[in-house]
Amino acid sequence: MLGRIYETQDCSAARALEIVGERWSLLIIRDALFLGLTRFGDFQRRLGLARNVLAARLDRFVEEGLMTRRPDAAGSAYHEYVLTPKGRELQPVVIALTHWGDRWAAPSDPPVTFRHRGECAGEVHLETVCEHCGNHPAPDEVEADPRALRTSTT
Numbered sequence: 001m002l003g004r005i006y007e008t009q010d011c012s013a014a015r016a017l018e019i020v021g022e023r024w025s026l027l028i029i030r031d032a033l034f035l036g037l038t039r040f041g042d043f044q045r046r047l048g049l050a051r052n053v054l055a056a057r058l059d060r061f062v063e064e065g066l067m068t069r070r071p072d073a074a075g076s077a078y079h080e081y082v083l084t085p086k087g088r089e090l091q092p093v094v095i096a097l098t099h100w101g102d103r104w105a106a107p108s109d110p111p112v113t114f115r116h117r118g119e120c121a122g123e124v125h126l127e128t129v130c131e132h133c134g135n136h137p138a139p140d141e142v143e144a145d146p147r148a149l150r151t152s153t154t
Contacts, residue, residue: 019060061081
């Protein structure tokens with residue numbers, strides 16, 4: 001856990017990092033989203049992280065409502081960790097971070113592409129779109145509008 005170092009900030013990004021900002025967290029979410037992993041042992045084998053670290057991350061995800069823990073569907077003594085709708089909504093975050101990594105951190109061609117499942121199979125890309133005009137603003141054309149700085153007109 002990062003600790004509550006963001007308590008004084010009214011910032012949703014900081015709050016989100018408190019939940020998914022630790023090392024391994026988004027990789028666990030990635031493998032649940034795109035590989036369908038649900039079992040502790042499968043996450044551990046795939047990622048190679050320490051069992052205590054994985055247990056802590058999965059417990060935190062359950063506590064925060066990103067995953068639910070349920071008995072294994074096959075009836076074994078093990079549990080499955082299944083993404084909730086809240087956890088599945090991290091998909092665009094993982095895709096965006098992967099695309100950024102492809103551009104700025106990958107040593108060669110992107111190691112994975114995201115595709116529309118089914119007959120289409122087209123590549124999936126995220127875009128920033130203005131809800132008013134439909135344009136795609138460049139990063140320097142987007143500004144934050146913090147509610148703390150807004151003035152009331154009523």
